[in-house]
Amino acid sequence: MLYIHQSTCISAQQTFLDVDINTLHEAVDNKLKVIEPTYESIPPGILRRMGKVVRIGIGAALPLIRQATSLDGFIIGTANGGMEDCIKFLNQIIQYEEGVLTPGSFVQSTPNAIAGQLGLFTKNKGYNITHVHRGLAFENAIIDAIMLLTDHPGNNYLLGAVDEISAYNYNIEMLSGWYKKEPATCKELYQTNSIGSIAGESAVAFLINGDQANAVAQIVAVDHIHTSDISIIENQLKYLLQHYLLAGEKIDILLSGENGDNRLLKYYAAIENITADTTVARFKHMTGEYATASAFAVWLACELFQTQHIPAHIVKNQTSEKSIKNILIYNNYKGAQHSFILLKKEN
Amino acid sequence: MSRIVVTGIGVISAIGNTVAENRTALQEGKCGITSLSLFPSRYAGLMPFGEIKITTQELQERLNAKEPGVTRTSLLALHAFVEAIQDSKLSDKDMRCFDTALIGASTVGGMCLTDELYSDANKSDKGSDYLASYDFASVNIYLQERYKMAGIVNTINTACSSSANAIMYGVRLIKSGRAKRAIVGGVDCLAKFTINGFNALHILSPDICTPFDEQRKGLNLGEGAAFLVLEKEEDAKDKKIYAVVSGYCNCNDSFHPSSLSDEGDGPYLSMKGALESANLSAGDISFINAHGTATENNDMVESKAMLRLFDTIPSFASTKSNTGHTLGAAGAIEAVYSILNLTYQEIYPGLNCKEPIAATGLLPVQTYQKRALQHIMSNSFGFGGNCTSLIFSTI
Numbered sequence: 001m002l003y004i005h006q007s008t009c010i011s012a013q014q015t016f017l018d019v020d021i022n023t024l025h026e027a028v029d030n031k032l033k034v035i036e037p038t039y040e041s042i043p044p045g046i047l048r049r050m051g052k053v054v055r056i057g058i059g060a061a062l063p064l065i066r067q068a069t070s071l072d073g074f075i076i077g078t079a080n081g082g083m084e085d086c087i088k089f090l091n092q093i094i095q096y097e098e099g100v101l102t103p104g105s106f107v108q109s110t111p112n113a114i115a116g117q118l119g120l121f122t123k124n125k126g127y128n129i130t131h132v133h134r135g136l137a138f139e140n141a142i143i144d145a146i147m148l149l150t151d152h153p154g155n156n157y158l159l160g161a162v163d164e165i166s167a168y169n170y171n172i173e174m175l176s177g178w179y180k181k182e183p184a185t186c187k188e189l190y191q192t193n194s195i196g197s198i199a200g201e202s203a204v205a206f207l208i209n210g211d212q213a214n215a216v217a218q219i220v221a222v223d224h225i226h227t228s229d230i231s232i233i234e235n236q237l238k239y240l241l242q243h244y245l246l247a248g249e250k251i252d253i254l255l256s257g258e259n260g261d262n263r264l265l266k267y268y269a270a271i272e273n274i275t276a277d278t279t280v281a282r283f284k285h286m287t288g289e290y291a292t293a294s295a296f297a298v299w300l301a302c303e304l305f306q307t308q309h310i311p312a313h314i315v316k317n318q319t320s321e322k323s324i325k326n327i328l329i330y331n332n333y334k335g336a337q338h339s340f341i342l343l344k345k346e347n
Numbered sequence: 348m349s350r351i352v353v354t355g356i357g358v359i360s361a362i363g364n365t366v367a368e369n370r371t372a373l374q375e376g377k378c379g380i381t382s383l384s385l386f387p388s389r390y391a392g393l394m395p396f397g398e399i400k401i402t403t404q405e406l407q408e409r410l411n412a413k414e415p416g417v418t419r420t421s422l423l424a425l426h427a428f429v430e431a432i433q434d435s436k437l438s439d440k441d442m443r444c445f446d447t448a449l450i451g452a453s454t455v456g457g458m459c460l461t462d463e464l465y466s467d468a469n470k471s472d473k474g475s476d477y478l479a480s481y482d483f484a485s486v487n488i489y490l491q492e493r494y495k496m497a498g499i500v501n502t503i504n505t506a507c508s509s510s511a512n513a514i515m516y517g518v519r520l521i522k523s524g525r526a527k528r529a530i531v532g533g534v535d536c537l538a539k540f541t542i543n544g545f546n547a548l549h550i551l552s553p554d555i556c557t558p559f560d561e562q563r564k565g566l567n568l569g570e571g572a573a574f575l576v577l578e579k580e581e582d583a584k585d586k587k588i589y590a591v592v593s594g595y596c597n598c599n600d601s602f603h604p605s606s607l608s609d610e611g612d613g614p615y616l617s618m619k620g621a622l623e624s625a626n627l628s629a630g631d632i633s634f635i636n637a638h639g640t641a642t643e644n645n646d647m648v649e650s651k652a653m654l655r656l657f658d659t660i661p662s663f664a665s666t667k668s669n670t671g672h673t674l675g676a677a678g679a680i681e682a683v684y685s686i687l688n689l690t691y692q693e694i695y696p697g698l699n700c701k702e703p704i705a706a707t708g709l710l711p712v713q714t715y716q717k718r719a720l721q722h723i724m725s726n727s728f729g730f731g732g733n734c735t736s737l738i739f740s741t742i
Contacts, residue, residue: 079482089544090458090464090465090540091469092543093461093539093540093543094461094462094465097389098389098539098543100547101543103547106540107544110454110504110730111504112730115733116604116730116731116732116733119599119601119732120602120604122601125598125601125612125616126599127597127599128505128598129503129512129597129733130503130504130731131501131502132482132484133484133487133500133501134485134488134502136500136501137502140499140501143499147523150523169468171468171469171470171471172468172478172481174471175473175474175478176478224499225497226491226492227497232497
């Protein structure tokens with residue numbers, strides 16, 4: 001059993017520490033870049049050497065680490081790790097024709113640098129892993145966490161996900177047709193009727209253990225599949241609902257990963273069809289699109305559980321005003337990687 | 348609980364394209380570390396590498412893998428993957444069912460295509476065929492799509508311990524009931540990215556590496572891939588069983604982003620944890636396939652950690668003196684070598700160590716030997732303090 005006790009999120013919205021998600025912060029140049037905190041607890045010398053993805057990953061995790069009485073390890077999902085540093089180093093290789101280079105960017109660019117630095121920062125010698133399976137990196141990290149907590153229910157882990165927009169992956173995704181060519185706004189993301197989305201990034205962290213007492217939420221199930229066949233995805237959802245919802249229970253909110261890419265609407269429509277009569281809410285206008293956006297959705301679900309309030313700008317259609325107990329996240333990355341995360345409110 | 352066993356293995360490295368070729372080369376003490384003849388790099392004449400002497404085009408032909416955007420990394424992975432699944436006699440149906448998992452590891456992914464990536468990342472006219480091939484997951488997604496796999500697929504990156512963690516993760520998936528079988532392994536190919544990265548850290552040797560030698564000058568980078576098929580013992584009754592994956596431990600050294608602590612806490616704890624998970628004591632280990640990169644830091648720290656844990660140090664050696672350091676593939680390649688040790692009850696010589704490290708006096712195995720072996724430990728340590736040890740046992 002995986003119970004979430006605390007969560008933090010550094011995103012393009014006001015999600016860190018003093019949370020206010022009723023006001024929407026707009027994208028600039030089709031990018032939703034994170035609002036970075038001041039990182040007062042990281043020594044300036046160390047902070048300067050950190051690449052952005054390491055900085056925001058550690059920034060999100062630190063408040064939770066301070067609150068944890070003990071920590072048994074770090075489980076991080078990131079598709080690309082330090083992309084900015086990676087390409088910075090690559091550019092040096094090309095521009096200096098493999099001349100004498102400085103290793104800083106190379107070391108910062110390895111995706112395990114976030115979990116590694118967290119281990120280093122906290123002198124934590126426990127389990128330490130980085131899952132990098134593109135749009136399912138965070139989902140695989142959750143599965144890892146569930147397995148760990150099944151074997152060690154008394155342990156505490158930090159589960160997190162980080163990805164960044166860099167000028168370079170922005171270019172590659174743009175060339176691939178995953179970002180919109182025309183100017184787009186968050187407010188009207190879902191009305192664009194064109195291909196692609198807007199770019200996004202975030203760092204999200206959860207303090208988890210196997211103890212139900214005082215938990216905010218339970219991750220009841222996580223399931224993922226790689227396919228473009230809608231019927232397989234539909235069957236997977238039906239199976240999940242049958243097996244993991246108690247008799248008489250239903251989904252109160254479907255948190256949909258709809259991202260304004262008109263090629264993917266058919267998948268979201270098929271899912272909404274199955275969860276008919278459920279309130280549908282969306283989050284990609286808050287975050288933009290990136291491989292670990294589903295981690296933001298889990299953070300948002302925890303927020304909705306605690307406040308029992310759905311900000312107006314996330315609602316696609318609302319069926320009834322009732323308490324929020326079960327939230328299903330459906331995310332779809334590039335039409336190929338699909339995931340379901342089912343969360344239940346605790347306490 | 349049923350034991351998790353290995354029913355198929357596949358490997359390609361600088362010392363051979365198949366398991367059989369690798370074994371012969373290990374028996375003969377062959378070193379695959381040479382001058383670069385295929386990979387274009389400024390360092391081609393300056394330092395040796397564990398290069399696989401098959402062109403990317405030839406790999407495509409041999410494997411009939413001509414999909415647009417396929418990289419050398421994916422091709423090397425496919426080569427070892429095919430050998431492993433054929434060895435385990437997995438049917439098309441086995442491959443497609445929802446309880447066959449694929450857990451792979453890579454630290455380079457499609458970044459082997461440095462020049463294409465540079466162009467795609469910096470230009471805005473039109474992209475290359477490789478836009479979807481640069482990330483770490485691209486390799487496993489390629490294998491998954493080629494074999495229409497429907498089970499859990501995951502990619503792990505913990506630097507040089509990546510594929511040891513992929514093996515450990517596969518075992519845990521099966522034990523947890525999330526998969527009936529898991530194909531686990533890793534791949535990396537030579538890339539300007541890693542060559543220049545390690546060179547900037549001043550840990551590449553200008554000569555052929557000499558693990559555990561007092562005069563060692565650093566590591567040689569290599570390329571390769573290996574995959575293992577893991578199943579429950581009870582599901583493998585009719586199959587050839589190579590070995591049991593009996594112990595594993597992942598922990599962190601939490602000392603420095605790119606080097607190990609003097610005391611070797613990470614290596615010590617991962618070896619100790621693996622013993623505990625296997626319910627073994629240090630004296631039960633017959634042989635250690637050491638991480639043994641031949642850097643100043645690793646070999647000293649790994650030696651000290653072994654001295655801390657073992658009253659009497661078992662025989663040990665590093666096969667990186669044969670293959671070079673294959674980074675994300677190393678844990679899986681060395682798992683296959685450990686399994687060969689067990690299967691044929693033989694140990695292979697560690698090459699090029701003439702003078703033991705003065706402070707520890709430990710000398711790796713020098714000659715090929717037939718030996719009764721029951722439990723073999725394989726170490727993998729990486730940047731970010733990521734340390735993982737595995738134990739393979741006879742059935």
